[in-house]
Amino acid sequence: MSLQSIKYAPGKLDILDQLLLPVQSKYVAVKGVEDGWKAINKMQVRGAPAIAIVGCLSLAVEILPEQFDSKKSLRQEIEGKLNYLVSARPTAVNMKIAADELIALANELTKDEAIDVQEMKQRFLAATEAMLQKDIADNKAIGTNGAAAILDISGKDSSVRVLTHCNTGSLATAGYGTALGVVRKLHELKKLEHVYCTETRPYNQGARLTAYELVHDKLPATLVLDSMVAALMRAKNIAAVVVGADRVAANGDTANKIGTYQIAVVAKHHGVPFFVAAPLTSIDLQIPSGDHIIIEERPDREMTHVGEHRIAAPGINCWNPAFDVTPAALISGIITERGVFSPQHLKHEISAVLGV
Numbered sequence: 001m002s003l004q005s006i007k008y009a010p011g012k013l014d015i016l017d018q019l020l021l022p023v024q025s026k027y028v029a030v031k032g033v034e035d036g037w038k039a040i041n042k043m044q045v046r047g048a049p050a051i052a053i054v055g056c057l058s059l060a061v062e063i064l065p066e067q068f069d070s071k072k073s074l075r076q077e078i079e080g081k082l083n084y085l086v087s088a089r090p091t092a093v094n095m096k097i098a099a100d101e102l103i104a105l106a107n108e109l110t111k112d113e114a115i116d117v118q119e120m121k122q123r124f125l126a127a128t129e130a131m132l133q134k135d136i137a138d139n140k141a142i143g144t145n146g147a148a149a150i151l152d153i154s155g156k157d158s159s160v161r162v163l164t165h166c167n168t169g170s171l172a173t174a175g176y177g178t179a180l181g182v183v184r185k186l187h188e189l190k191k192l193e194h195v196y197c198t199e200t201r202p203y204n205q206g207a208r209l210t211a212y213e214l215v216h217d218k219l220p221a222t223l224v225l226d227s228m229v230a231a232l233m234r235a236k237n238i239a240a241v242v243v244g245a246d247r248v249a250a251n252g253d254t255a256n257k258i259g260t261y262q263i264a265v266v267a268k269h270h271g272v273p274f275f276v277a278a279p280l281t282s283i284d285l286q287i288p289s290g291d292h293i294i295i296e297e298r299p300d301r302e303m304t305h306v307g308e309h310r311i312a313a314p315g316i317n318c319w320n321p322a323f324d325v326t327p328a329a330l331i332s333g334i335i336t337e338r339g340v341f342s343p344q345h346l347k348h349e350i351s352a353v354l355g356v
């Protein structure tokens with residue numbers, strides 16, 4: 001069993017085809033931007049950080065062998081292809097943030113008269129490749145910060161039972177994971193009594209991917225149906241919920257996998273702390289609230305079929321939003337690699353940490 005969602009070497013990018021997991025562990029080659037766009041759009045690779053990394057590396061493998069007659073033509077190629085990759089899936093902000101940062105870098109390198117087009121390409125490639133290790137480092141820091149936050153609330157001497165939704169682990173990132181990174185850290189600290197993961201219909205990221213990771217790591221884990229969350233909280237003394245994020249707005253409203261919002265409502269009813277775990281690259285301070293987040297709607301077939309097997313009546317209408325927005329008022333804290341922030345003061349606290 002492999003948990004490495006992304007395999008990269010200069011000029012070569014392979015992704016674990018997550019549509020085939022857990023039954024088949026198969027890598028598929030991403031030979032350029034068009035392959036990258038399709039792999040992201042079809043959800044062969046998914047998860048906000050992994051989308052950004054695979055998108056940017058698909059451009060890296062495409063331009064490596066190409067010759068550019070000027071820095072301007074290289075910059076134009078970079079800008080056009082990155083903006084195209086942003087269109088593969090609209091809700092997660094990570095690809096957009098990465099594209100904006102890399103386009104800004106390309107603009108700076110174009111203006112730098114001390115370097116030629118070859119050096120510009122090398123520096124651009126280095127910046128895309130650096131995303132892999134930075135993501136893993138960010139996730140390890142998120143794990144540390146998140147475990148501390150949960151243990152602060154539940155009491156440092158106790159082991160905790162936590163609930164998570166969707167997949168936020170090594171299969172959604174370059175490794176270790178965000179919310180699942182918090183779970184891994186709790187286990188490393190010998191403070192994880194049990195983790196419950198929801199199946200996360202209709203793509204089943206929980207049943208197929210998170211369960212796959214938890215079994216692989218031999219963590220004490222139980223799969224539950226999405227409809228069991230309220231009964232679970234009543235029966236199992238859940239200490240905290242920790243989920244990922246696709247886009248966090250400036251006021252702390254958070255877009256995440258469909259079903260997150262209702263888990264937050266149930267957690268509020270049961271007095272269970274509800275945490276979002278996400279790198280700063282998932283936080284979009286450019287939008288004031290969750291009302292401005294575009295929610296991707298996916299094909300009906302993802303609801304009406306499991307594989308080739310039809311499970312819904314032919315002819316029924318479907319509504320298949322891939323995400324929902326959890327209001328900041330339901331979120332206890334936003335766990336990042338730079339600390340745990342209160343949703344109500346997110347923009348101020350992040351600006352202070354970043355010194356902006």
Ligand SMILES: CSC[C@H]1O[C@H](OP(=O)(O)O)[C@H](O)[C@@H]1O
Pocket residue numbers: 046047048049165166167168169172173178179205243244245246256257258322
């Ligand atoms: C670590 S980000 C994971 C985030 O992405 C998932 O969505 P999808 O599987 O559709 O890419 C889900 O919202 C997770 O919380």
